[in-house]
Amino acid sequence: MAWNDSGNGKNPWQRNGDGPTDLDQIVQNWQRRLGKIFGGVGGGARRGNSGGGGMVLAILLLIAWAFTGLYRIDQAERGVVQRFGSYTMTTLPGLRWHYPFPIETVDVVNIEEVKDSKFRTEMLTSDEAYLYIDMTVQYRRTDPVKYLFAVEDPETILGDVTESALRGVVGTSTLELLIGERREQIPARTMGEVQQTLESYGAGITVTSINLEKVDYPPSVQEAVDDTQKALNDARRYQLEAQTFANDIVPRARGSAQRVLQDAEAYRDKIIADAEGQSQRFLALLAEYKRAPRVTRDRLYLEAIEEVYGNSNKIIIDSEGSGNLLYLPIDQLINNSSSRAAGSETGRSATAPVTTDTQSEADTSRERRERE
Numbered sequence: 001m002a003w004n005d006s007g008n009g010k011n012p013w014q015r016n017g018d019g020p021t022d023l024d025q026i027v028q029n030w031q032r033r034l035g036k037i038f039g040g041v042g043g044g045a046r047r048g049n050s051g052g053g054g055m056v057l058a059i060l061l062l063i064a065w066a067f068t069g070l071y072r073i074d075q076a077e078r079g080v081v082q083r084f085g086s087y088t089m090t091t092l093p094g095l096r097w098h099y100p101f102p103i104e105t106v107d108v109v110n111i112e113e114v115k116d117s118k119f120r121t122e123m124l125t126s127d128e129a130y131l132y133i134d135m136t137v138q139y140r141r142t143d144p145v146k147y148l149f150a151v152e153d154p155e156t157i158l159g160d161v162t163e164s165a166l167r168g169v170v171g172t173s174t175l176e177l178l179i180g181e182r183r184e185q186i187p188a189r190t191m192g193e194v195q196q197t198l199e200s201y202g203a204g205i206t207v208t209s210i211n212l213e214k215v216d217y218p219p220s221v222q223e224a225v226d227d228t229q230k231a232l233n234d235a236r237r238y239q240l241e242a243q244t245f246a247n248d249i250v251p252r253a254r255g256s257a258q259r260v261l262q263d264a265e266a267y268r269d270k271i272i273a274d275a276e277g278q279s280q281r282f283l284a285l286l287a288e289y290k291r292a293p294r295v296t297r298d299r300l301y302l303e304a305i306e307e308v309y310g311n312s313n314k315i316i317i318d319s320e321g322s323g324n325l326l327y328l329p330i331d332q333l334i335n336n337s338s339s340r341a342a343g344s345e346t347g348r349s350a351t352a353p354v355t356t357d358t359q360s361e362a363d364t365s366r367e368r369r370e371r372e
Contacts (some may be wrong), residue, residue: 069100076112078144081105090145109144114208116154119162129175134214135187137162137194139207146204154203158194162210167191179215187212316371 064100072095081090083104088344098104117137125131139158141147151157169180169189170232195207245324289296 012302065099065100069097069104071096071106071108072099073108074110077108077110078145080107080109080148082107087149089144107144109147111140111142111144114138114140117158117162119159119166121163121166122166123170125170125175125178126172127174127176129161130217131170131175131178132214132216133166133212134210135162135166135190135206137320138209138211139205141204142206143204146202146306148204150202154205157201158198158205158207161194161197162190165190165197168193181213183215196324340367 042083058131071079073091073093075093077093079096081088081091081098081104084102088104096106098106115138117139119137120132122130122132122334137158147154166186169186173246191207191210194210198205198207285300287297
């Protein structure tokens with residue numbers, strides 16, 4: 001049979017058929033029990049119930065307030081305890097307790113967590129190029145006391161210091177170096193300057209890395225930058241072409257000049273050697289002439305006549321002789337031989353004998369007149 005059945009005669013929400021328990025009565029019963037525990041009056045002293053209940057409530061509140069001072073610090077964390085806003089101590093990992101609020105407060109700082117700070121800026125290089133840079137700064141809060149008390153807003157300080165250091169790096173380098181060979185040097189140089197500045201400020205932050213995500217031109221000036229880059233490429237190409245031409249023409253000019261100088265030196269040495277030889281020959285001849293003047297003079301005369309007539313086609317005979325003269329035209333024969341050789345080479349051998357015969361007849365007539 002169910003509890004709420006009318007035939008049962010019992011109400012499940014009542015105890016043994018009694019009326020419902022009064023909540024105030026329950027509280028009073030607990031107050032009496034606690035009063036006995038803490039040295040209060042007996043259960044018959046009803047007039048002390050009100051004062052004892054207030055004391056117990058205060059004690060309970062005090063215990064609860066004391067329990068609010070419990071806190072736990074993980075292995076990667078540090079607790080910074082402040083008493084009335086002033087730094088008191090730094091607590092290590094474990095279960096800790098401090099005077100509850102408002103006497104003391106605890107700020108828990110994770111010193112192992114690596115946090116990211118995005119950084120974007122636009123700046124000018126040393127050659128007045130407009131550059132857009134997107135980078136990420138990773139850092140840890142290694143000194144919780146300095147992080148909380150040295151500067152007002154460490155993250156803002158980190159951004160300002162990073163921008164200042166980056167401007168110092170970019171502002172002293174050209175665009176070509178920053179985009180090309182010095183791109184990998186930007187994070188290292190910036191990180192060194194940022195860390196040095198943060199240490200001088202005592203910010204309690206250690207920069208672990210700087211990742212350079214983008215180094216490029218802003219979209220608003222991309223077209224102008226492309227035109228500038230094209231002009232620079234054309235100028236560089238023209239310079240290379242001019243340098244190539246110079247590398248070709250200058251060595252040849254230097255070689256020609258060196259050859260002319262060598263020829264001039266050789267001609268000078270030849271003239272000097274000939275002059276020295278002539279002078280030595282004259283001195284030797286003078287010595288011979290002093291020893292035998294007549295013999296030397298006759299020899300010189302004969303040598304001169306031999307040289308003169310050796311190059312001449314004239315035939316000289318003794319006019320005092322008599323008898324028949326057998327004339328052998330040696331010069332004509334020589335001329336004929338020369339004419340035939342030249343004619344065989346040029347294809348004009350047929351005309352050579354006519355010219356030779358005419359010249360030979362003229363020479364023969366001239367020699368007859370001389371003999372007569």
